[in-house]
Amino acid sequence: MDDVLLRTHDVTKKFGLLTAIDDVTLSVPAGKITSIIGPNGAGKTTLFNLFTGKFKPTSGRIEFRGERIDGQDPHEIVRKGIIRSFQITNFFDDLSTLENVRLATQMRHTGFGISDFLRHHESLDEPLTTARQVLERVQLADVADRRASDLSYGQRRHLEIGIALAAAPDLLLMDEPTAGMGPEETNETVDLIEDIATDTTLVLIEHDMNIVMNISDHIAVMNEGTLLSKGSPEEIRNDERVQRAYLGGE
Ligand SMILES: Nc1ncnc2c1ncn2[C@@H]1O[C@H](COP(=O)(O)OP(=O)(O)O)[C@@H](O)[C@H]1O
Ligand SMILES: [Mg+2]
Structure with a gap:
């Protein structure tokens, strides 16, 4: 069993009538790279905003090192060591x-x-x-x-x-770190991410499936606010629901 650094438990976030995050339970193991993937609007960035305290869950709870952090102010959460790269x-x-x-x-x-x-x-x-x-x-x-x-x-x-x-x-959140980069810059950034991962727990939102499959220890697949699947790159690659919903049968 991996050591869990961050955990969400039945987290829901509504914006008015829209349920952006729908009953999501997931854990982020310490010392690993966890990637969150899913189509635009799936709720990936909203999850980050919940982790950092920018948004409070409508229901459910979020724990960091076993301590509840949902409801805390963003600056308190930064002090605990959850940092987002903008x-x-x-x-x-x-x-x-x-x-x-x-x-x-x-x-x-x-x-x-x-x-x-x-x-x-x-x-x-x-x-x-x-x-x-x-x-x-x-x-x-x-x-x-x-x-x-x-x-x-x-x-x-x-x-x-x-x-x-x-x-x-202690936990670094990166939202599409390679967005807008050419191949060379992308490669440099991937090297950097792997270097950072040697001493920092990472959660990565990334669109490039090659990158995701290559560097992730764990992958969480979001779709319309729900957690569609989670597992190793191998498990996600072979998950039929994921292929249908997201990978287009790749
Ligand atoms: N501050 C907000 N107010 C209202 N709706 C929001 C807000 N932030 C995100 N949403 C909505 O929540 C859904 C998920 O958005 P988002 O988390 O940005 O998706 P992703 O990062 O996966 O593309 C979208 O329908 C988006 O329009
Ligand atoms: Mg986003």
């Missing part, structure tokens, strides 16, 4: 790559509040060292002093990942 850019264009990551090293203490950071930081030496290590890891060390706005698309995506890593996540 699909929509979430950094300061006018600051350098290094400064962006340095600010983010404080995220977990402050719950991401930049004004909190500006109030609370005492010494910037330690964040600076951490920030340089993170830049090394996300392959941006050579553009540390470049303005974030001057980075290439792929570099900006890596900066987003770096900002998330700077918060020392």
Whole structure:
């Protein structure tokens, strides 16, 4: 049995009349890559928004390390170590790559509040060292002093990942990290994801089935808000319901 880091239990999320998440029970094992797949509108991003506390479940519960976190504020959840790498850019264009990551090293203490950071930081030496290590890891060390706005698309995506890593996540949520990338950038990002997975539990939303099948330990398949199937890549590949609903008989 795997150690479970995050677990949802009968989670439902309604937006008015729409049931975006319908009675979903799933677990995220520690130290693994779990991918969430499913067609557009299946509820994947909504699940992330429930994990991070942006949304509260209409019913059901969410546990992190066995402790209930549904109903907690996003900043409390960040402090516990659940960090999301944003699909929509979430950094300061006018600051350098290094400064962006340095600010983010404080995220977990402050719950991401930049004004909190500006109030609370005492010494910037330690964040600076951490920030340089993170830049090394996300392959941006050579553009540390470049303005974030001057980075290439792929570099900006890596900066987003770096900002998330700077918060020392225990659980890192990545929503379509390779979206919009060409083959070369995609390969680099997949390498980076596999590197991160050596010391961080990952949940990945990813459309590219080759990537999903190659790097996932576990896959959860969402369809119209419900959990259609879960299992190893092999199990998902051979699941007829999944093939019918999603893979188009691939
Ligand atoms: N904040 C929101 N308010 C209303 N409806 C939402 C909101 N967020 C998502 N939805 C709806 O919930 C459903 C699932 O959306 P989403 O989780 O973004 O799907 P996915 O990420 O799988 O493409 C969609 O029908 C979407 O329109
Ligand atoms: Mg989405």
